[in-house]
Amino acid sequence: MSSESPLKIIYQDENFFAIDKPSGFFVHPPELSPYPVPKERICLWHLRKMFRKDVFPVHRLDAPTSGIVLFAMSRQDARELNFLFAERRMHKTYHAVVRGFVPASGSIDLPLEVDEGQSIVEAQTVFRSLAQVELPYAVGKKYPTSRYSLVQAHPVTGRWHQIRRHFDRIAHPLLGDIEHGDSHHNRFFRDTLNIKGLCLKATKIEMESPWNGQRVVIEAPACDKWNQIHELFSWKPPT
Template identity: 25%
Template sequence: MPLAPNYWSTLPLRKGVRILNRDARGLAALEKPVGTLSHPNKPGEEPRSLLTCPYDEKRECFHWPRETAPDGSVIREAGELFLMNRLDSATSGVLLVAADAELARVIRGQFAKRGVSKTYAAMVFGVPRTRRDVWEDRLSVKKKGGQIRGDTHGHIESKSEMRHLGTRAGQPAVSLIELQPSTGRSHQLRLHCQRHSLPIVGDATYGDFPRNKAYAKVTGVKRLLLHSFHTSVRYHWEGRDWEFEATSPLPPEFSIV
C-alpha cells in the first residue's frame, strides 16, 4: 500500500528524534537522543519512546490511528513503522526503521546475515595498546527484572573491530575510539571495552565508577559516551539492489581537542 503523502512529516516522533535519511522504498534512519527508549518496554512508557504511540512487541512495530482536527481535516493518517534494530536508552545515534512490512522482513534478514554495517564512537578511560585491534570475547547475558546484565565469562561469541582515533591527555587520559561490531550481542560494545581495560566514560553498569564521578564533576557530562555514528545496508527489493546509509554527527561531548 502506498504511503500517505504526509507520512514522514506527520510521524508521532518524540521531541528530539529526527529523520536523518530515507529512501523511496520506505527505509529510513532516525536519530535517537540519550534517554529515549527504542520502544516502550511496559505500559506507560510510550511518551519516553522513539515514537509516542503504541508498540506491537510481536510484530516489532509502532502503530497509530487516524487523527482528525475538530473541523474534520486529517492531521495524520493511520500508519505503522517497523523497528529494525535497537539502542540502549543511554546510547544515542542511528536507528533504522521501515514503513513497509515486507521491506522490514528484508532488512531484518540483512541484520540476521550480518549484512548491515554499524559504526559506533566511544569515549573511554585509558589509551588503547594498539591503533587497531579485533576484540573477540565470549559473553554471557542475563535478563532479570526487566534489566539486562552481561559479563565476559560466557559462551556467546562476540566480535568487534576497534580503531583508536585520538587521546586527550590528562588525569585520567580519555580516548576516542571507533567500534565496528560484527555480532550484535546485548551490551556487546560496553562489555568489550570493560574487558580490554577501556571502560566507556559514563557507563553506570560496566564502567569505572570513581572516574565517572570525577569526570562528571569536572566536565558536567553525565551520559554514557557511546554513539551510533554510521549505519549502512545493501538490500534487494523489487528486482534491484539498493544501498542505504545514514550518519549521525558526533555530539560535542566526544571532542578530544
C-alpha cells in the same frame, strides 16, 4: 509530521527510515523495566503519531546510547532488513570514549553471556583509536593523571551491551556507563567536564539496499555533546 517530536528523521525512502535517537529514549516499551517508562520516552510512540500508522523497529539501541536506529514501513520491509543484519551485511559504526589508552587498532574476541544466567555465545568487536588525551587530574587516586581514548568500534556480532561489555572486559570501560563502567571517571566526566551520560553513539550505517541494490550510507548529525567530546580530544570528523 509534527515539528514537536524530539526525534529527528535523517533518512527516508518508501521502505524504511532512520532516526537519530537521543540518549534516554527507548526504541520500544521495555519488557523487563522495574519501573514504568513514560510513553514520551518511547520512540515507537512518537513515530506512530508522526506517520499515523504502524512502523516497525529493525534493531534497537540501549536507552543510554544515542544515534542511528532503523524502522521499516511494513513487516515485510523489516524482514528484508533483518536479513541483512543476520547475514552481517549491515555495517554499523559507533564512536565511544573509553578509560585509558587503547591500542591503535584491534579486535576483541571474547564470548559474552546472552543474558543473565544464560548461555555463552561468540562475540567480536573491531576497533581503532581515533584520538587520545591525558588530563592533569588524579581521578582514581592511583595515577597522577587520567587518560582517555576516543574510539571507533564496529560490532561484528550483535550481542546485548556488546561494545560496553567488551571494552569493560579489556579494562577500558566506557565513560558514563553506570552498569559496566568506572564510577570515579563517570563522575569526573559528568561533574568536572560537564559531559553527561553514556559516551556511546551509533554514528553510521552502511548497506546495499535489498530493493534496488544501491549503496546506502546513513550518518548521524553532529550534536552539542559529541562536539564537546571532539573538542576535548582535539579531533575533527573527516569531511
